[in-house]
Amino acid sequence: MAIEWQLGTVSGVRDETPTVRTFTLALPRWSGHRPGQHVDLRLTAEDGYSVERSYSIASEPERTGEVDITVERIEGGEVSPFLHDIVVAGDRVEVRGPIGGYFVWEAPLGGPVLLVAGGSGVVPLMAMARHRARSRSDVPMRLLFSSRGPDEIIYGDELGRLAAAGDGFDVVHTLTRRQSPGWTGYARRIDEAMLGEVLERFGASARAYACGPTALVEVVANSLVRLGLPPARIRTERFGPTGT
Amino acid sequence: MEERIALMRDDPAVDLMVDGNAVAGLLAEVFGVDVSPSEERCTHCGTVSTIGTLRVYMRGPGVVIRCPACTDVILRIVRTPAGIRLDLSGAAGITLRSPAR
Numbered sequence: 567m568a569i570e571w572q573l574g575t576v577s578g579v580r581d582e583t584p585t586v587r588t589f590t591l592a593l594p595r596w597s598g599h600r601p602g603q604h605v606d607l608r609l610t611a612e613d614g615y616s617v618e619r620s621y622s623i624a625s626e627p628e629r630t631g632e633v634d635i636t637v638e639r640i641e642g643g644e645v646s647p648f649l650h651d652i653v654v655a656g657d658r659v660e661v662r663g664p665i666g667g668y669f670v671w672e673a674p675l676g677g678p679v680l681l682v683a684g685g686s687g688v689v690p691l692m693a694m695a696r697h698r699a700r701s702r703s704d705v706p707m708r709l710l711f712s713s714r715g716p717d718e719i720i721y722g723d724e725l726g727r728l729a730a731a732g733d734g735f736d737v738v739h740t741l742t743r744r745q746s747p748g749w750t751g752y753a754r755r756i757d758e759a760m761l762g763e764v765l766e767r768f769g770a771s772a773r774a775y776a777c778g779p780t781a782l783v784e785v786v787a788n789s790l791v792r793l794g795l796p797p798a799r800i801r802t803e804r805f806g807p808t809g810t
Numbered sequence: 811m812e813e814r815i816a817l818m819r820d821d822p823a824v825d826l827m828v829d830g831n832a833v834a835g836l837l838a839e840v841f842g843v844d845v846s847p848s849e850e851r852c853t854h855c856g857t858v859s860t861i862g863t864l865r866v867y868m869r870g871p872g873v874v875i876r877c878p879a880c881t882d883v884i885l886r887i888v889r890t891p892a893g894i895r896l897d898l899s900g901a902a903g904i905t906l907r908s909p910a911r
Contacts, residue, residue: 569838606835620832666834667847668862780827802863804829 574661599664601693608660622689626696673703678768684778715744758789770794780804830864855880
């Protein structure tokens, strides 16, 4: 049963940006997941106090027996500083999942697909992009990705490689606070005009998946409806202002 | 619409909100199946919504789930030493979908 807790072992840790880190969790009893789903993590202190948090799965289902989660360090948070500062390879954590059957995309669902991410909202969308590449899908897919600055683009290099493959996946970045010298891309928060431009390639036949802070997801969902996308083809996931 | 967006950016209640996806694990614990792709009908306004899209406030002692249309309370969940306490009075009905795949 998917909702039972199981023990996972942290088998790898890697930095994505100065404040974002990916943890690979080895899960011998993992039943497999669908791109977009998440896991619940439970941490229990020696005195029995325990906290649970949900984290989107970043890895594609074609990788078996382990999942990646990517966690942003939230200053003053209860769980993310622990994961960042204390947890090392070999540590064990309790995990349950996969969870969530709503915010999911698999290649047979088809497209074209517009992914819209704000910051670490890119994580479940990355599972979709990786799944698309690994399953050799030719569904057209475009990611509109809002980051604060050039050093804060999560998965930047890998997204560049996926786009360079020239197989129908591409990325449009917007950098909202700081831009590198010579930056010619978008440099503002995602708005309806920007969505209209990136959607032009697909038109109203697209499926859309938006994930990020609540305010961003609201803007994206409302704008896409005004741009003619049927609400039933817009899927959203909001994680509030921050995780913890 | 611009006004509404500006309001949402400044509204602390919106800032603290997540959506039904975030409590899919807890709901699966309660219902025994993943209900995030299922639909519920709001007792107060009659709007039918996918559970993954409901407004969720989970920073208090319990979880409060509200209708995205009328913002009235649909569901409350509190974990107590005796077990999980569930108040479903805001949901006129829930349609459980068969598991995907």
